[in-house]
Amino acid sequence: MRILILGGDGYLGWPTALHFSARGDEVAVIDNFAKRQWEFEEGIEPLLPIVPLHRRARLWRKLTGKHIEIFVCDLLNHHLLYRVMAEFKPEAIVHYAEQPSAPYSMQNRNNAVYTQQNNIIGTLNVLFAMESHCPDAHLVKLGTMGEYGTPNIDIEEGWLTLMHNGRTDTVLFPKRPGSIYHLSKVHDSGNIEFACRTWKMRATDLNQGVVYGLETDHTAFNSELRTSFHYDDVFGTVLNRFLVQAAIGQPLTVYGKGGQTRGFLNIHDTIKCMALAVDHPAAPGEFRVFNQFTEQFSVNILAEKVRNAAARAGIAVKIDHLPNPRLEAEEHYYNAKHTKLIDLGLHPHLLDDATVDLMFAAVRKAKDRVDPSVILPRIKWHSGGDRIAAGHEAV
């Protein structure tokens, strides 16, 4: 199949490209290296250095004989995007190419506007480019479980059949997200559903949980094929951050009470889910939604899992509760359905002790590269315009 990966330089985009390339698909990636710039803005680095995309693709070709084509393209440059679609004629498009950090989007007005503009307009351009050049292609779009927020009812997979005043309808599941970034994903979902309904396009929206893990089978093949791993307060996700805090002997910092419950999945399963979605495309006109995670945990449970792994490795680690920089419920009902990917054949990698131990050992090996000054939360949700990142205007 001809598969175009948007955001192919990233944590998930790169291993996804390797996966499809390894199994014989014709793979091209698009990236504009925006994430590399955000790292400089925030003064942060991945735990281990990531060589440039072009070099990784050359190495992959040398090792496997397989070619991954690279298009350097900003999705806001629609002229170029249309040309890529016309030239490569993808049958599936996997779309990771968005600003993915809630704290980044909440840093100040500039980053909030950048996030919504980049994500919403970039995705609109993808939809129009597809409609013009490959209207039968299947869009597989990375969304987030954070689009739903934490409602007091069970979270269904994208659609909800409800009864109201004696009548019934199936509606888009009501969303109530918790950051400007999460809102951008909700807005994307609305725009994509409209394109499916109006232009008979086919799309799968993957409401993904929080991903953990350092590597996949293919990135582990050679150290220069590795993918990025962030532990900082802006791009680091919670389990990855706890592992790094434990590795350097710092307390694990839980935000608030720690009863915040979310869906989680192993990076191995992200890749598997992408493949399942691509191999079982949505029908023309269908806006299909999968909740892409394998287990629910509270932040407190995750902290305990990491503390226990550290203890097994002979390291005593404390758990601290910080004032919550975010505005979110810290104790709440959470029951999100996630059966559709299982029905397609997903066999989850669960977060057992052996998995935590393996990740912890890998992080410990790199602990001398950790910058402890970028782990504690610097960005707070409660005000809207007074935080300046280096190189950024105040508003």
Add this chain to the structure above:
Amino acid sequence: MRILILGGDGYLGWPTALHFSARGDEVAVIDNFAKRQWEFEEGIEPLLPIVPLHRRARLWRKLTGKHIEIFVCDLLNHHLLYRVMAEFKPEAIVHYAEQPSAPYSMQNRNNAVYTQQNNIIGTLNVLFAMESHCPDAHLVKLGTMGEYGTPNIDIEEGWLTLMHNGRTDTVLFPKRPGSIYHLSKVHDSGNIEFACRTWKMRATDLNQGVVYGLETDHTAFNSELRTSFHYDDVFGTVLNRFLVQAAIGQPLTVYGKGGQTRGFLNIHDTIKCMALAVDHPAAPGEFRVFNQFTEQFSVNILAEKVRNAAARAGIAVKIDHLPNPRLEAEEHYYNAKHTKLIDLGLHPHLLDDATVDLMFAAVRKAKDRVDPSVILPRIKWHSGGDRIAAGHEAV
């Protein structure tokens, strides 16, 4: 009260400014005259000429002694917007300053992206500017009943209390809008709700129905104080368009079967609703939604009302059914609640025969200015990028 009107040059913004100014409020308006440019792009004009805003404001001052301050500002220019907020320190902000046409947004990629960027980012800038300079001000934002689409259940005012699997929650009413423009309003609503929740701002989202009418008490005061009235396929709303078709003896063009049912209101009631919302502000942290219309009609019923008014004036008019350029249900359930503004004291102007006759007489007086070539629908929903307006790129 100090009231800032965003979009003060427009069909509704100008009469709103006059209303508050006349009763003694301190009024300033913002506009960037974008609508004047869209008119040139589309080759259309209002039914009667509208003098420049500065001249209208001078005339108003001469006639009444009352000053309306004008800030020429694009909401995308956040530096200037922040300065306006800091200088004028509004207590209420009435926000009409968006691209308001569904067909315009569906014309091609350029207009789709322009509409979402202009509306979403402009409103984000308003939220951040308020948070910085007047966080206690009340935002009264013009939304649209079109955000809801046509669900098979009763439409509530913004929020829905529902039961699912034995549990209950109150959620944002699920939306399923029918154009890129309508989507932009849904996205605005999500962003504003977040600002209320996170920054304790106060906002009222007015999901307005389709407005009809040529004038208000204050715009009728002098012919050069009049507000714009569009009858073309891009900016003309359905009843206004039918009145013009009847006035020039053309058939009334119903799109499809004509069972499309929507909420409608008289422009007099729009102004009254705005005043009621401003005078009864939302509480800090409250995202309040009013469904702002007074009566539901199908398009067929409206066509009959206009045909009957023309018959009473001695003009025989036919009703034609055209292939629908839009993608929308043409026969559907529709029952939208609209009690909150009534509870605040709205006494609706209903669409009785006398009202239609008065509007028809006013339109007939101007019939020599009608351009019959801009009335039939030119913009179709079914494809995404192949329509070029003069001066616009194809994509």
